[in-house]
């Protein structure tokens with residue numbers, strides 16, 4: 001199974017250093033949530049079109065997200081499919097994600113490879 005690169009610190013200099021390609025990508029940003037018993041990660045998964053990964057990551061500078069992971073894909077469709085796999089794998093909003101909705105398809109011909117929505 002593929003794995004994402006990271007986690008890296010969500011800081012401008014780090015983003016500029018590690019994001020070196022312009023391929024479409026999926027990325028996960030995480031923050032720490034503290035409960036009385038323990039601290040755990042909650043994350044947001046998203047994808048970036050060709051050349052947009054740096055910009056998409058930098059939108060979250062200054063937020064309470066602390067780290068990011070990312071993975072390049074061969075095409076926007078591959079990014080959508082990977083986005084779906086990760087969304088399901090991480091359990092959506094009932095699991096480890098903050099994202100409330102299922103990943104949006106690119107167009108009406110695009111189907112989630114996991115649940116076919």
Ligand SMILES: [Zn+2]
Nearest residue numbers: 112114115116
């Ligand atoms: Zn799905």
